[in-house]
Structure formats: structure tokens, C-alpha cells
Amino acid sequence: MIKVLKFGGTSVGSAANMKKVAEVVRHEGARITVLSAMSGTTDALVKIVAAAAAGDRDTVESQLAMLTDKYTTCIDGVLGAHRDEALGRMKAAFELIRSEVGAFREYTSERTIIAQGELLTSAIFTLYLNETGMKAVCLNSPDFMVTDEDGKVDTCRLREALAPVAADQDTFYVAQGFICTNNRSEIDNLGRGGSDYSAALMGAAIDANEVQIWTDIDGMHNNDPRIVDHTHPIRNMSFDEAAELAYFGAKILHPATIQPCKDKGIAVLLKNTMDPKAPGTTISDRDDDSKSFHAVAAKDGITVIRIHSARMLMAYGFLRKVFEIFEQYRTPIDMITTSEVAVSLTVDNDKHIDEIVAELEKLGTIEIERNNSIVCVVGRMEHGDAGLAASVFKSVQSIPIKMISYGASHRSLAMLISTEYKKQTLQSLNDGLFE
Numbered sequence: 027m028i029k030v031l032k033f034g035g036t037s038v039g040s041a042a043n044m045k046k047v048a049e050v051v052r053h054e055g056a057r058i059t060v061l062s063a064m065s066g067t068t069d070a071l072v073k074i075v076a077a078a079a080a081g082d083r084d085t086v087e088s089q090l091a092m093l094t095d096k097y098t099t100c101i102d103g104v105l106g107a108h109r110d111e112a113l114g115r116m117k118a119a120f121e122l123i124r125s126e127v128g129a130f131r132e133y134t135s136e137r138t139i140i141a142q143g144e145l146l147t148s149a150i151f152t153l154y155l156n157e158t159g160m161k162a163v164c165l166n167s168p169d170f171m172v173t174d175e176d177g178k179v180d181t182c183r184l185r186e187a188l189a190p191v192a193a194d195q196d197t198f199y200v201a202q203g204f205i206c207t208n209n210r211s212e213i214d215n216l217g218r219g220g221s222d223y224s225a226a227l228m229g230a231a232i233d234a235n236e237v238q239i240w241t242d243i244d245g246m247h248n249n250d251p252r253i254v255d256h257t258h259p260i261r262n263m264s265f266d267e268a269a270e271l272a273y274f275g276a277k278i279l280h281p282a283t284i285q286p287c288k289d290k291g292i293a294v295l296l297k298n299t300m301d302p303k304a305p306g307t308t309i310s311d312r313d314d315d316s317k318s319f320h321a322v323a324a325k326d327g328i329t330v331i332r333i334h335s336a337r338m339l340m341a342y343g344f345l346r347k348v349f350e351i352f353e354q355y356r357t358p359i360d361m362i363t364t365s366e367v368a369v370s371l372t373v374d375n376d377k378h379i380d381e382i383v384a385e386l387e388k389l390g391t392i393e394i395e396r397n398n399s400i401v402c403v404v405g406r407m408e409h410g411d412a413g414l415a416a417s418v419f420k421s422v423q424s425i426p427i428k429m430i431s432y433g434a435s436h437r438s439l440a441m442l443i444s445t446e447y448k449k450q451t452l453q454s455l456n457d458g459l460f461e
Contacts, residue, residue: 027055027235027236028057028192028232028233028234028235028236029054029055029056029057029234029235029236029237029238030056030057030058030059030060030225030228030229030232030234030236030237030238031050031051031054031056031058031059031060031225031237031238031240032059032060032061032062032203032221032222032224032225032237032238032239032240033047033059033060033061033062033240033299034062034065034221034239034240034241034242034299035062035063035064035065035066035067035068036065036241036242036299037062037240037241037242037299038061038062038064038065038147038151039064039065039066040064040100040103041099041100041102041103041104042103043299044100044103044104044150044151044154045104045154046299046300046302047059047151047240047299048151048154048155048158048160049302050240050299050302051155051160051198052158052160052198053302054238056198056238057191057192057194057195057198057199057232057234058165058188058191058199058200058201058225058228058229058232059151059198059199059200059201060201060202060203060221060224060225060228061144061147061148061151061200061201061202061203061221062143062144062147062203062204062221063143063144063146063147063204064096064097064100064143064147066096067093067096067143067146067147068140068143070089070092070093071089071123071139071140071142071143072140073085073089074086074089074090074123074127074139075135075136075139075140077089077127078126078127078130078135078139079130079132083127086123086124086127090120090123090124093120094116094120097116097146097150098113098116100150101113101116101150104150104154104157105150105153105154105157106157107157108153108154108156108157111153112149112150112153115146115149115150116146116150119142119145119146120142122138122142123139123142126138126139127139133212134212134213137212137213137214137215138213140205140215141168141202141205141213141215144167144202144203144204144205144221145166145202145205147202148164148200148201148202149164151200152164152200155198155200160198161196161197161198162197162198162199162200163197163198163199163200164199164200164201165191165199165200165201165202166201166202167201167202167203167205167206167224168202168205168206168207168213169187169207170183170184170187170188171184171205171206171207171216171224171227172184172206172207172208172209173206173207173208173209173214173216174209175209177208177216179206179216179227181227181230181231181286184227184228184231185231185232187231188228188231188232189232191232192231192232192233201224201228202224203220203221203222203223203224203225204216204220204221204224206224219280220280220282221280222239222279222280222282222283223280223282223283223286225237225239225283226282226283226284226285226286226287226292226294227286229286229287229290229292230286230287230289230290230292233290234292235292235293236292236293236294236295237283237287237292237293237294237295238294238295238296238297239278239279239283239294239295239296239297240297240298240299241278241296241297241298241299242298242299242300243278243296243298244259244298244301244304244306245259245260245261245278245296245297245298245304245305245306245307246259246260246263246268246271246276246278246279246296246307246309246321247259247260247321248260248320248321248322248456248460249321249322249323249452249455249456249460250275250322250323250324250452253448253449253452253453254449254452254453254456255453255456256456256460256461257456258460259305259306259307260307260320260321261305261306261307261308262307262308262309262310262312263307263308263309263320263321264309264310264311264312265284265287265288265294265309265310265311266435266437267320267321267404267405267437268284268294268309269281269284269285269288270323270402270404270435270437270438271321271323271402271404272284272323273325274323274324274325274400274401274402274404274438274440275323275324275325275326275400275402276321276323278296279294279296284309287309288311291311293308293309293310294308294309294310295307295308295309296308296309318405318406318407318411318414318417319403319404319405319407319414319417319418319459319460320404320405320406321403321404321405322401322402322403322404322452322455322456322459323401323402323404324399324400324401324402324448324451324452325360325374325399325400325402326399326445326448327374328360328372328373328374328398328399328400328442328445329372329373329374329376329379329394329395329396329398330370330371330372330393330394330395330396330398330428330429330442331370331371331372331373331379331382331383331386331392331393331394332368332369332370332392332393332394332395333348333368333369333370333371333386333389333390333391333392334367334368334390334391334392334393335367335368335389335390335391336367336390337389337390344369344389345364345369347389348369348371348386348389351382351385351386352373352382354385355378355381355382356378357373357375357377357378357382358373358374358375359371359372359373360372360373360374360400361400361429361431361440361442362431363429363430363431370429372398372400372429372442376396379394397444397445397446398428398442398443398444398445399442399443399444399445399447399448399451400440400441400442401440401441401442401443401448401451401452401455402438402439402440402441403418403438403439403440403441403455403459404437404438405437405438406436406437407436407437407438407439408436409433409436414439415432415439417458417459418439418455418458418459420458421454421455421457421458421459422441422451422454422455422458424450424454425443425447425450425451425454426443426444426447427441427442427443428441428442428443428444429441429442430442
């Protein structure tokens, strides 16, 4: 069985955790192991980028000193014969960062600096696998994770590059998640959480049977266990349900992870590095028809845009003009509701909000409202089933609801609320639908 395993930063965040990961890799017979940077590394590198932009060399050096202690401690904890090689690799990475800081270029230096976390972590881990007697090779993900001008990975190139890996049953390959090369041949990244997506694409490229995502949580929960009491892990889930939950805020899984695996029929397993024997969550094309409601997730940072225009009345083409404006500024829309003379829609990225509003004001009167959350109930909600929506709204009858999206899919019902009501809403849904 061909398996691709991905481990998050906490999973490889210390020497002890790296040793646990190595045992999992050996036990599972992972063809490719995809790693994030050690926990805390990316945040420190982001601080270095900000300090470099501000000309603050003291912060740069203090963060590098912290990272030097962190990685030296890890290297001393896992390596013997390969210790000096790993320390040399660490020194080279941090000197490269200093070089980029000294000749700081906003975009390319930022990406180059941040990439060093994944590159260094994967190098140390590969040396450890070799030191334990496993034949391991560290791949350089930017060599084959190449994106076009829209940020999409060239899957044909990826498949061709990984063909030798797919055929090699005797080697444990290690690769970096998150980082890639863009269409300008510059080092770049797939965004926060992109390591999951990297693993999914690599799994699809080598026709894997499983893609396993290892974190410090026992699988996908039916609600956010950080703020909701009495949640429980979900053992089996369909691709469509997992995609909805990931998109609407379930932190354990990157939203883009599901599609490559769904297209190839590759099962995705969500597992706990701290408790490898726990069953976790299996995501596949199998559906659990026994339950109407499976899980709830919430997505914060939502901005509402309301467009009022008498020109909508008995007119056609109005919505096309609205969508073209958002397309122009590459800003996706999450939810949308319409009436005869108004449109309300939500976005989770307000980077171009001023330009978008300026264009929309040509169509009508615009209202903007920030600090909202989308709460999404996911499950099997067939359009012919009576009473399901009533169960949801009864659970949140004390919560002011601003928008509702229901009917576009039989997998979800989404509600827009002020973020101040998020915890209360999630707990009320948990009590009303699952308890």
C-alpha cells in the first residue's frame, strides 16, 4: 500500500516528537513524509521578515538566537554521527536569512526566509531516519511543486517528477510541505496550512492509497473542542462533508486538501501523533446515512457587503456586473442572498475592499459590516427531509442571525452571525443537535 504522511509543526516540534514521528513513518511504511516547520519556527521567521522591512536588526538577531537554541537542542536530542552535518545545515540556513535581511526585497526575501523552516526541519528529520538505519532521501519540494500565475500547482510536472518515487519501494522519501516555486521561478508558498495540500497533491501524483494528516488532535471533531464542551471525534466522513467543514473553519484540515484525493479516490486519514493507536477520522467516498447532522464549524473574519439598488428591480445582468467586480479583484464570495432590490454577500478577504466598494457604488448604495462569523452545520440534509432546518433554528433561537444559506447543497446549512455570538452559537448547536 502506497502512503503519504504529513506531520504538522507540533508533531515535529521537539526531539522527542521527531522520534515518535520516525516510528510512525517506519510502522506505516510511508513512501513520502511531508513535514511542516518545527512549531514556532514560521512565526519567528515572520517576525524576522517584519523586522527586516523595518530595519530592526536587533529583533532579527534575537529571533535567530532563539531559533538557534531551538534547533540545536533538537539536533542534540536526535543525532549523533550526523550531528555536525545538521549543525552545518542550520548555520547555512541562518546565514542565508541574514543575507536576505541585508539585501531585503519585500516579496522574494520574505518567501525565501520563511521557507527555511521547512527546509531545515526536513533535513534534520531525514538525517535522523538514516541514523536509525532507514534508507531515507530528502526531496526539495520547490523543484517539483511549481505554480502558475494563478497559484495552481502544475500537477503534470509533479507527477512526472515523482514517478521514480512512486516506483521505489525501498526508500523513505521526505519532502517539505507549504513551499513551492512560482511562475517567476522564485521560491514561494501555498499559504498557511498549505502542507496538507502539498501532501494531497503528492499523494495524487504517485497514486497513493492513503494520505494521512498527523496533528496533535484525535481526528475531526463534531464541533470546535477548544471552545465547546462535550464534543466528540467523527470516525468516518465523506469527502464533501470534510470539504465543507474545512472551508468553513475546521482548523485540522486545509480546505484545498480534499479535492485531489476525492478526484483519485484516495482515503484521507486524520491521526494524532501523540496517540498513534487512536482511530482518528477516515475521509472517503463512503457516507454515513444514519445521521442528519454530523458536525459544526465556524469561520471568522467575515465582512458583509450589502448593495441596495432600484436598478435590480425586474432587471437582468445586475448580478453579473457584481460578480465581475469581485473577479477583477480576485476576491471569492462565501455567502450571498438576494431580494428584488438588494444583494447581501460575504467575503473573508478584505484586502481589496476599498477598490471593490468604489466599483460597487456605481451600482447602488453600499453598506459594510465587519466582525462577523459564518457558522456551518454539515451533514446529510436532503431537500425532501422535513424538520431539519427547524431543528437547527430551534437550537439557535436566542441568537440574532443576519444571513442564511441553505438549498445550494444538501450537505450544509450556513448562518452569518456577529462574532461576539460565536461561542454561544456553537455550544447551542452542540447541545441541540448532538446531545
